[in-house]
Structure formats: C-alpha cells, structure tokens
Amino acid sequence: MNSETIHVIDELVTALPLPAVFIDRQERIAAVNEAATALLGPGAVGRHHITVLRQPLLLDAIETAFRTGERRVAAYTSTVARRDMTWSATVSPMPKAGGLLLVFEDRTEMAEASQMRRDFVANVSHELKTPLTAISGFIETLRGAARNDPAAQDRFLGIMESEATRMNRLIRDLLSLNRVESEERVRPKGKADLAGIVGAVMRNLGNLSDGEGVTLTAEGVEAPLLVPGDPDQLTQVVANLTENAIKYSGRGSTVTLRLTSEDANPMVLGPAAILSVSDTGEGFDPTHIPRLTERFYRVDTHRSRAQGGTGLGLAIVKHIVNRHRGRLRIESAPGQGSRFSVILPRNT
The missing domain is CATH 3.30.565.10 (Histidine kinase-like ATPase, C-terminal domain)
Known part of the structure; x- marks a missing residue:
C-alpha cells in the first residue's frame, strides 16, 4: 500500500465509533482505532493478526474472507474490568484498499439477556418439577399400597396439599413479577x-x-x-x-x-x-x-x-x-x- 492509501485507511478506521482493525494483504494489522486499542491492547499495529486476535472462530473467519472475498461474522469474547464481554466481529474484504476491515459490535447485553431467559426457564421448570413429582408419586401410592390405609392417606393428602399450595404461590409470584416488571418504567x-x-x-x-x-x-x-x-x-x-x-x-x-x-x-x-x-x-x-x-x-x-x-x-x-x-x-x-x-x- 502506498502512503496515501495508508493515510485514508487510518482516517477511516479512526472515524469509526466501534472498535475497528484493518488487516493488510500480508495479514498484518495496519491500523486500529482507540476503541480497538482498548479492546485488544496497545502495540497491535505491525504485528501479524494471529498474534493479536488469537481466538479460533475469528481467525477462521478472517482466513475465509481472505480466501473467498466474502464478508464473514464471528463471535469474539473478552474480559473488561472483570466482566465477560461478548462481541460480534464483522470481517469485510476491501480489495481496492488491499485488505480486510474488522469491526467489533458489543453484544454483551443481548448475550446476558438470553442467558437470563434460559436460566429463568430452567429455574421455573425445576421449581415446578419438584412438587409435581411428589404429587404424582403420592397419587400412585394412594392408588396402590395406601389404598386401604386411612392414616397414610391423610398424611399423603396433607403433603400433596402443601405441594399444591407451593405451586400456587410460585405461579402467583411469577404473575406478580411479570406485572411489576411491565410497569417498572411507568x-x-x-x-x-x-x-x-x-x-x-x-x-x-x-x-x-x-x-x-x-x-x-x-x-x-x-x-x-x-x-x-x-x-x-x-x-x-x-x-x-x-x-x-x-x-x-x-x-x-x-x-x-x-x-x-x-x-x-x-x-x-x-x-x-x-x-x-x-x-x-x-x-x-x-x-x-x-x-x-x-x-x-x-x-x-x-x-x-x-x-x-x-x-x-x-x-x-x-x-x-x-x-x-x-x-x-x-x-x-x-x-x-x-x-x-x-x-x-x-x-x-
């Protein structure tokens, strides 16, 4: 690349509000902006991209983009101030400029929200499974071994009532939580x-x-x-x-x-x-x-x-x-x- 091209690329990368990296045909990092330096660390310019980026999914996307000339997207993770961060890295070939432009978008909140939804479903399932399993077991016992045992029937029915009350309380609290969350901004x-x-x-x-x-x-x-x-x-x-x-x-x-x-x-x-x-x-x-x-x-x-x-x-x-x-x-x-x-x- 001539000096004019390098200057234009520097200006372009610097102007981008997201972390951005330009990789030249020799697969070395030719330009980074301030946001990318904060993400990847100082001293990246001039180094081979493998020594800076390291993560296999992103390296595969870069290699594929160089080989096919097609845009690729890969996940990238980092830790900032002890917080795990999730990024979506877009690798865009720029043949006229002689390289690739790599831009990172912060997807941490989306990833955390998705994880919270998964955890919520898993927790609700677990909380409901325990009393349902107990009730099913007692029903089976009442139909079998305890069919003619009034004392056991009273004891099991009491436990079943307690477990049903627990499920009702859980459903009530879930509905209440949903209502207060929906009204939180009002x-x-x-x-x-x-x-x-x-x-x-x-x-x-x-x-x-x-x-x-x-x-x-x-x-x-x-x-x-x-x-x-x-x-x-x-x-x-x-x-x-x-x-x-x-x-x-x-x-x-x-x-x-x-x-x-x-x-x-x-x-x-x-x-x-x-x-x-x-x-x-x-x-x-x-x-x-x-x-x-x-x-x-x-x-x-x-x-x-x-x-x-x-x-x-x-x-x-x-x-x-x-x-x-x-x-x-x-x-x-x-x-x-x-x-x-x-x-x-x-x-x-």
Missing part, C-alpha cells in the same frame, strides 16, 4: 401513607409472627408519612420484607419496622422517606448481598423451600422500588441480624 401517580401501610402489614402478619415465636414491633408510625406511590405495591414491598424477616430470623428474635424521614438523602437526591425492616436473627454472609434480588437466588435453598419461599420475593421488591424511583439497601453479617432499607423520594 411512574406511579398516587399517594401512599407508609405509616398506615406498616400498621396494616403488622396486623396481617401478627398471627405469623406469633406462630414463629418472633416479636414484631414498629417505630416512627405515629403520624402519617406520605410518599408518591402505588399503595398496593408498596404494601407488597413491606409485606414481603416483613414476612421474610419473620420466617428467617428464627424463634426468639425481634423484627422491627422503622419509619424515618430526611430532608436530603443522596441516594434519591432530595427529601426521602426511609422504611427499614431489621431483625435480630443469625444474619448471613454479606457476599450474598449483590445477588439477593436475583430471581430464584436463595442464601439457604433448603430452608427457603421448607418455609414456603419461592425465591422471587426480593426480585419483586427490587422492581417495585425501582418503579418508585427509590433505592433498596441490604445490610447483614453472621450473628448480627439483617436490615433491609427502602429509601423513597418524598417529592416527585
């Missing part, structure tokens, strides 16, 4: 009184706390505390957090619902209402905190299922809080209990 227009919501939730969960041997208390609920929001959804947030605290803090613990307000909170950039649900239970390792709001993630899978949990409650809470332009903060440590705080803006 800001609520009404007003909600957090003090009234806390009082209603405490009344509704009083029997549960008594049955679990947990003391349920409230602070800061003497006067109304109004926030912009959907009362039904905020009730769901308070109920989910309180029910979790009651079920998992352990007998003899105390669960406290506390309401406070601030004139300026950096998390919502203005006046805020803060609801915290804290317990004096055993707590958990804080390494779990970043994943707690993922669908079906559980700190203790066996215990959660035994308590009737679906693994969707905190995911629902997260989406409702997001819809209200709020923030969810989680604090816990082994032996020190847990605190779940919802920070909501008091002004629209």
Whole structure:
C-alpha cells in the first residue's frame, strides 16, 4: 500500500465509533482505532493478526474472507474490568484498499439477556418439577399400597396439599413479577401513607409472627408519612420484607419496622422517606448481598423451600422500588441480624 492509501485507511478506521482493525494483504494489522486499542491492547499495529486476535472462530473467519472475498461474522469474547464481554466481529474484504476491515459490535447485553431467559426457564421448570413429582408419586401410592390405609392417606393428602399450595404461590409470584416488571418504567401517580401501610402489614402478619415465636414491633408510625406511590405495591414491598424477616430470623428474635424521614438523602437526591425492616436473627454472609434480588437466588435453598419461599420475593421488591424511583439497601453479617432499607423520594 502506498502512503496515501495508508493515510485514508487510518482516517477511516479512526472515524469509526466501534472498535475497528484493518488487516493488510500480508495479514498484518495496519491500523486500529482507540476503541480497538482498548479492546485488544496497545502495540497491535505491525504485528501479524494471529498474534493479536488469537481466538479460533475469528481467525477462521478472517482466513475465509481472505480466501473467498466474502464478508464473514464471528463471535469474539473478552474480559473488561472483570466482566465477560461478548462481541460480534464483522470481517469485510476491501480489495481496492488491499485488505480486510474488522469491526467489533458489543453484544454483551443481548448475550446476558438470553442467558437470563434460559436460566429463568430452567429455574421455573425445576421449581415446578419438584412438587409435581411428589404429587404424582403420592397419587400412585394412594392408588396402590395406601389404598386401604386411612392414616397414610391423610398424611399423603396433607403433603400433596402443601405441594399444591407451593405451586400456587410460585405461579402467583411469577404473575406478580411479570406485572411489576411491565410497569417498572411507568411512574406511579398516587399517594401512599407508609405509616398506615406498616400498621396494616403488622396486623396481617401478627398471627405469623406469633406462630414463629418472633416479636414484631414498629417505630416512627405515629403520624402519617406520605410518599408518591402505588399503595398496593408498596404494601407488597413491606409485606414481603416483613414476612421474610419473620420466617428467617428464627424463634426468639425481634423484627422491627422503622419509619424515618430526611430532608436530603443522596441516594434519591432530595427529601426521602426511609422504611427499614431489621431483625435480630443469625444474619448471613454479606457476599450474598449483590445477588439477593436475583430471581430464584436463595442464601439457604433448603430452608427457603421448607418455609414456603419461592425465591422471587426480593426480585419483586427490587422492581417495585425501582418503579418508585427509590433505592433498596441490604445490610447483614453472621450473628448480627439483617436490615433491609427502602429509601423513597418524598417529592416527585
């Protein structure tokens, strides 16, 4: 290539907003832009493309494009700031320029979304398969060995009822999650009184706390505390957090619902209402905190299922809080209990 051609190629590659690389007829890298340098590392110009790109699928696409003169597309992966990145690399022959133009498109979010869908289907299938398998087995037993055994029939029917209730709870939470996700970008227009919501939730969960041997208390609920929001959804947030605290803090613990307000909170950039649900239970390792709001993630899978949990409650809470332009903060440590705080803006 003459100097004028090299200059034009440099300008072209530099002007592209995506990571771009030009490979000449000698199969060496002749030009890269700043985005490609960030992706591939410095010092690529002048080196044979094999020593820079390395990944077999992309190298095969480059070789095929050189041989046939046809555009090829290949996957390319990298790690940026400890995050796995997925790229679609398009290899375009440029015979008049004497080489190939390689352009990388970031497909990470699409790949992650696809993986999330696959994981979601697999998790739902697993969660439904377990109770269905149990019910099918008990039906077979009731028709056979337990046909004339009333005591066994009562015991098996009780277990079947429990498993059916679990499936109903899972389906209810899935529908609720779907609804709050679809509404997440629509800001609520009404007003909600957090003090009234806390009082209603405490009344509704009083029997549960008594049955679990947990003391349920409230602070800061003497006067109304109004926030912009959907009362039904905020009730769901308070109920989910309180029910979790009651079920998992352990007998003899105390669960406290506390309401406070601030004139300026950096998390919502203005006046805020803060609801915290804290317990004096055993707590958990804080390494779990970043994943707690993922669908079906559980700190203790066996215990959660035994308590009737679906693994969707905190995911629902997260989406409702997001819809209200709020923030969810989680604090816990082994032996020190847990605190779940919802920070909501008091002004629209």
